[in-house]
Amino acid sequence: MSKNFYTEHQMKEIEKNPNVARVSDRSISYHSAFKMKAVKEYYEGKTPSQIFIENGFNLDVIGKGQPKRSLKRWRDTYEKFGEVGLESERRGKGSSGRPSSKVLSAEEKLKKAEARIKFLEAENGFLKKVRRTREAGVEKETLTASEKFQLIERTIRVYQLKGEVSYLCTLANVSRSGYYTWIQATETRQKREESDELEIELIKRIFNHKKEKVGALQIKMILENDYFVIMNHKKIRRLMKKFGLRAKIRQANPYRKMLKATQEHRTCPNLLDRQFDQQEPGKVLLTDITYLYYGRSQKAYLSCVKDGSTKEIVAYHVYNSLEMELVYQTLDKLVEATVQFHPEAILHSDQGFHYTNPMFQEKVKQLGIRQSMSRKGNCWDNSPMESFFGQFKDHVMYKSCETLTQLKHEVNEYIKDYNQHRYQWGLMKMTPAQYRSHLLAA
Structure with a gap:
């Protein structure tokens, strides 16, 4: 048996050689006349590779070690049994390649019986492949039509059952014409x-x-x-x-609920009504806070401000506490990053205690920004911000960070890459930074 695994196209090419009796995905059977010719030429001084090349074999297809292995096996057989041994040599269940002699009616019956046994073996092997799929816990048959055609072709090739195409197609629940169309499209x-x-x-x-x-x-x-x-x-x-390339997909959690806001602070009405993208950079600013575990179960917090139109993270701050300083620093960075606020700018958040705090609301008002809040317990009212945090946690290995400094570095690198290099389908295939320039130019 060859050490190679032949593709369908390679098997077709090998079959064209007149010295080949049959071929499967793992083995080649040669006619006895070629075996005797090869042994005699070897004793005359030719190398195995030379013999195979001169007889029309492509060594890149059959394998460069195949001639040497075959000649060694044939020489051993010839030295023990002579030419008769090469004529009667059988490997596995393949035919010997011996030319058929005059047959009698009894021998015809015997051959038919052997063909019937081979056919039953092929049928059993085919059904086993289908049953294995079903036993794996899959309710429906998962073999595609192409896979069934490939299985039928291999079964016919191994057992030499060219006259049973219709039966195998019926067994596999595929059309005979579809099988031959598949063969022609090799x-x-x-x-x-x-x-x-x-x-x-x-x-x-x-x-x-x-x-x-x-x-x-x-x-x-x-x-x-x-x-x-x-x-x-x-x-x-x-x-x-x-080719088995699977991107990490974040699964939605329908049971996730936002924490109830305290009643001590004043909430603001929902001015956005989920109209996040208003095609004007800086008009809709979304903000929220998420937690990040690092080191030995230490917890840090990431506060971000996201532009609803460009999806750009315009300001962010990482802090090791939920104190108000977290959102105050975020506001300060927002001011540094913004040359001039949009005259109708809106800062939208949930009803967390940071955003209902009177001092925070006063700072926002002094910046000339209107404040908007989601309805209580409704994360969809600030879904773009939630979506960003979900993507962030999928892509950043923040749990492997040992220190807060290392964590801040990872956050900086990801947000920089997100703003400058992450193309987004909803932004006309641009990055957030490119899309902001596009909107400003328009």
Whole structure:
């Protein structure tokens, strides 16, 4: 048996050689006449590789070690049993390649019986593959039509049951015409396989380079913007699935509830009504706080302000306490990052005690910004901010940080990359910074 694993296209190519009796994905059976010819030429001084090449074999396909292994086996057989041994040599369940002699009616019956046994073995092997899929806990049959055609083709090739195509197609619940169409498209599929292997290399480079293991839409935008390659996102998904590239997906938690706000502070009405994107940079500012565990179960807090139109993080602050200093520092950084506030700017938050605090509300009012709040216990009223925190926790390895300084560095790097380099489908495939410039120019 060969140490190689032959593809469907390679098996077709090997079969064309007249010296080959049959071929499977793991082995090649040669005609006895070629075996005797090869042994005699070897004793005349030719090398195994030379013999195979002169007889039309491509060593890149069958394997460079195949001639040497085959000649050694044939020489051993020839030295023990002579030419008769090469004619009657059988490996596994394959035919010997001996030319058929005059047959009698009794022998015909015997051959039919043997063919029937082989057919039952093929049928049993085929059903086992289907049953294994069902026993894995999958309720429906998961084999695709292409996989069934491939299984039928291999079964016919191994057991030499060319006359049983219709039966196997019926067994597999596929059409006979579909099977032959699939056979005729072998070369096309081979070209597609080669094309997929080339294209996946660039996708793998992007996928492995990004710490957050980006998905198909992110890869599409990176291909277009950084590599000037246009590729359909459905094709990217197909290739990622085919080669096992899985992006980390954050699962929604419908039971997550926001903490109840205290009744001591004054709340503000919801001025946004979920109209986050108003196509004007700086008009809608969303803010919220999330916790980050690091070191030995130490907890820090990240406060952010996000532009609702550009999705850019315009200000943020990491602090080791939930004291009011956390949001005050965030406001100060917002002022530093903003040349001039939008005349109708709105700062939207939940009803947390930081934002209902009278001193905080006074600071916001002095900046000329109107304050808006989500309804109590309704996270959807500030969903863009919640979404950013979810993405942040999926992509940043903040739990591996040992110190607060290290944590701040990780936060800085991610937000910088998010603003400057993370293409977003909803921003016309631009980064938040690019989209802000686009809106300002418009």
